[in-house]
Amino acid sequence: MSAILEVRDLRTQFDTLDGVVRAVDGVSFDLARGETLGIVGESGCGKSVTALSILRLIPPETGRIAAGSSIRFEGEELTGLSEQEMKRLRGHRISMIFQEPMTSLNPVLTVGTQIAENVTRHLGLPKKAALARAVEMLDLVRIADPGRRVYEYPHQLSGGMRQRVMIAMALSCDPQVLIADEPTTALDVTVQAQILDLMLELKEKTGTAIVLITHDLGVVAETTQRVVVMYAGRKVEEAPVEALFDNPLHPYTRGLMRAIPRLDVEADAAGTRPRLQEIPGLVPLLTRPIIGCAFAARCELATDRCRTTPPPFVDAGGGHIVACWEAKP
Amino acid sequence: MSGAPVLEVENLVKHFPIHGGLLQRRVGAVKAVDGVSFAIAKGETLGLVGESGCGKSTIGKTVLKLIEPTAGRILLGGEDVTALKPGAMWPHRRRIQTIFQDPYSSMNPRLSAGTIVGEPLENFGIAKGKDLEARVVRLFERVGLRPDSMRKYAHEFSGGQRQRLGIAKALSVNPDLIVADEPVSALDVSVQAQVLNLLIDLQEELGLAYLFISHDLGVMRHISHRIAVMYLGRIVEITDKRTLFTNPLHPYTEALLSAATAPDPRRKRRGKKIVQGDVPSPANPPSGCHFHTRCPYAVAECKVTSPPLKEVAPGHHVACLLR
Numbered sequence: 001m002s003a004i005l006e007v008r009d010l011r012t013q014f015d016t017l018d019g020v021v022r023a024v025d026g027v028s029f030d031l032a033r034g035e036t037l038g039i040v041g042e043s044g045c046g047k048s049v050t051a052l053s054i055l056r057l058i059p060p061e062t063g064r065i066a067a068g069s070s071i072r073f074e075g076e077e078l079t080g081l082s083e084q085e086m087k088r089l090r091g092h093r094i095s096m097i098f099q100e101p102m103t104s105l106n107p108v109l110t111v112g113t114q115i116a117e118n119v120t121r122h123l124g125l126p127k128k129a130a131l132a133r134a135v136e137m138l139d140l141v142r143i144a145d146p147g148r149r150v151y152e153y154p155h156q157l158s159g160g161m162r163q164r165v166m167i168a169m170a171l172s173c174d175p176q177v178l179i180a181d182e183p184t185t186a187l188d189v190t191v192q193a194q195i196l197d198l199m200l201e202l203k204e205k206t207g208t209a210i211v212l213i214t215h216d217l218g219v220v221a222e223t224t225q226r227v228v229v230m231y232a233g234r235k236v237e238e239a240p241v242e243a244l245f246d247n248p249l250h251p252y253t254r255g256l257m258r259a260i261p262r263l264d265v266e267a268d269a270a271g272t273r274p275r276l277q278e279i280p281g282l283v284p285l286l287t288r289p290i291i292g293c294a295f296a297a298r299c300e301l302a303t304d305r306c307r308t309t310p311p312p313f314v315d316a317g318g319g320h321i322v323a324c325w326e327a328k329p
Numbered sequence: 330m331s332g333a334p335v336l337e338v339e340n341l342v343k344h345f346p347i348h349g350g351l352l353q354r355r356v357g358a359v360k361a362v363d364g365v366s367f368a369i370a371k372g373e374t375l376g377l378v379g380e381s382g383c384g385k386s387t388i389g390k391t392v393l394k395l396i397e398p399t400a401g402r403i404l405l406g407g408e409d410v411t412a413l414k415p416g417a418m419w420p421h422r423r424r425i426q427t428i429f430q431d432p433y434s435s436m437n438p439r440l441s442a443g444t445i446v447g448e449p450l451e452n453f454g455i456a457k458g459k460d461l462e463a464r465v466v467r468l469f470e471r472v473g474l475r476p477d478s479m480r481k482y483a484h485e486f487s488g489g490q491r492q493r494l495g496i497a498k499a500l501s502v503n504p505d506l507i508v509a510d511e512p513v514s515a516l517d518v519s520v521q522a523q524v525l526n527l528l529i530d531l532q533e534e535l536g537l538a539y540l541f542i543s544h545d546l547g548v549m550r551h552i553s554h555r556i557a558v559m560y561l562g563r564i565v566e567i568t569d570k571r572t573l574f575t576n577p578l579h580p581y582t583e584a585l586l587s588a589a590t591a592p593d594p595r596r597k598r599r600g601k602k603i604v605q606g607d608v609p610s611p612a613n614p615p616s617g618c619h620f621h622t623r624c625p626y627a628v629a630e631c632k633v634t635s636p637p638l639k640e641v642a643p644g645h646h647v648a649c650l651l652r
Contacts, residue, residue, distance in 0.1 A: 042517035042519065158607040161607070188544070188608065189585060189588045189589055190380065190584055191380075192588065194603055194605065196590075197601075197603060215517065218590025220592075221590065221592045221593055242594050245592060255519060257592060259522035260522075260547060261522075261545075261548050261552075262550075262591065275529075276522035276525055276551065277522060278522045279519035279522070282487055
């Protein structure tokens with residue numbers, strides 16, 4: 001299956017008072033048609049900046065995608081496109097949803113107007129037809145009574161409904177790729193479950209490929225097919241979801257999995273609480289160039305080689321790769 | 330477990346008035362907490378779990394007497410403190426301390442970390458001078474911070490270290506109970522594990538009790554001994570952790586457990602029992618059982634009768650007409 005999105009050696013940097021922050025530092029991955037790819041990592045690992053880079057939403061005053069980075073969408077290089085050309089892509093062929101829908105919705109326009117606006121801009125539908133499309137989309141995301149809701153304002157909707165509206169808007173022009181950055185993090189668990197189900201169901205219906213960015217390994221496990229694990233701006237491991245959870249190879253991925261308090265692991269009869277595994281230390285500062293492996297300072301397996309030479313990707317077979325000198329695939 | 334419970338709450342009610350109209354008359358109330366009772370024994374962790382607006386944080390603030398309850402009783406170590414004015418409450422404040430989700434917002438940015446941690450000791454007149462400093466050093470060591478970081482300011486610490494500072498401050502006056510309101514929700518998992526382990530170690534060492542408020546069932550399962558599930562101001566189920574996870578009886582508990590994600594790709598989403606709809610507003614909760622609008626098993630009776638919290642097995646209480 002050919003990739004719809006190919007990211008190669010992506011480097012995104014920001015200028016700050018403390019120096020240049022290398023938020024994304026040489027990340028490569030492919031997204032296949034109709035696939036759900038998870039990008040997972042902790043705060044500051046560069047997962048959201050990766051999403052913003054693909055959409056070319058890095059503020060030019062402070063940040064840039066470094067020369068040599070490549071983002072190809074259906075074979076077309078995005079890094080060289082003008083803002084005008086990007087505007088034709090965004091919301092049309094590549095769409096996005098973010099964590100807090102309220103900040104992405106215009107509070108003074110009805111949700112119908114906002115969805116219709118997108119449809120009119122990209123598909124050239126007249127106003128009436130665009131509004132009809134908005135009703136159709138609200139129905140698709142299972143908002144009850146869409147003919148009435150279409151005239152409501154964002155503040156009249158609950159958090160879960162607003163995220164449904166964002167999904168309706170994002171899918172209104174049949175995008176090939178949907179980038180979802182922590183789409184359920186601000187929602188309650190029962191509502192999160194509804195939204196995840198909705199996204200998966202719509203993906204099957206429309207064939208839209210999804211990049212799901214999250215810190216939550218539970219969400220990744222239950223919704224994605226393939227996973228990229230990021231640490232300190234770099235990809236450290238990539239694998240099909242079952243392989244990653246069955247056999248995590250990178251010491252960081254292993255550490256993460258042992259650090260989660262699990263719901264599905266039975267406590268022993270006495271009810272004693274097994275200790276959670278801690279990952280000692282802190283994420284390295286991204287203002288200084290990282291020599292060697294970014295995780296070396298926190299890794300129990302680290303050797304001198306890890307501290308001096310960046311590890312190459314080792315192929316464990318079946319699409320499972322890991323950047324570690326010491327991992328035994 | 331001997332003696333009076335560390336904390337007892339009886340029929341606690343907290344309504345926040347809603348004012349409206351030209352004269353700002355009282356037009357209604359948000360029933361944040363609507364008749365809640367529970368007790369916490371020495372050395373025990375009671376988890377309060379529920380979704381936004383269920384009243385779990387309001388309970389935390391009310392038992393700390395940061396806000397006054399509308400009705401009900403709060404007993405600390407068997408003593409009724411419900412009606413105490415701030416001055417009379419003062420000596421009791423040593424026994425009940427708190428840690429927050431974002432400790433940074435409760436720390437004076439212009440004070441050094443050592444001063445922040447030592448402040449309660451000074452306020453309560455427990456220690457001063459060299460003794461104070463020695464105690465603060467011990468607290469820093471106890472929570473895994475280097476004592477030489479005492480002179481740093483709060484902004485120089487990472488999120489996890491700030492939470493350690495918050496814990497050190499709460500521990501300084503040797504409380505019996507710590508109210509922990511989402512203490513690890515803002516932390517990354519690797520750091521979250523460090524803080525949870527620290528809280529458990531401290532409990533085992535010092536016999537602390539926790540009222541642990543969280544929306545995260547995984548964290549709850551890890552740290553709690555007993556768990557109370559809340560929905561729109563009421564406890565719908567309360568039991569020991571093992572029973573709650575293996576034999577949940579309230580349909581809402583069932584829905585919460587089913588909706589939670591687990592790091593296991595074979596536990597696929599399809600076939601999960603997902604409740605529909607959003608949590609209704611606590612200003613206008615549904616009649617009868619608050620959950621009946623979303624409950625897959627609801628019958629006509631549920632719309633009219635508010636189910637009492639019944640003991641269905643020793644220590645296992647459920648508020649559902651059908652169980």
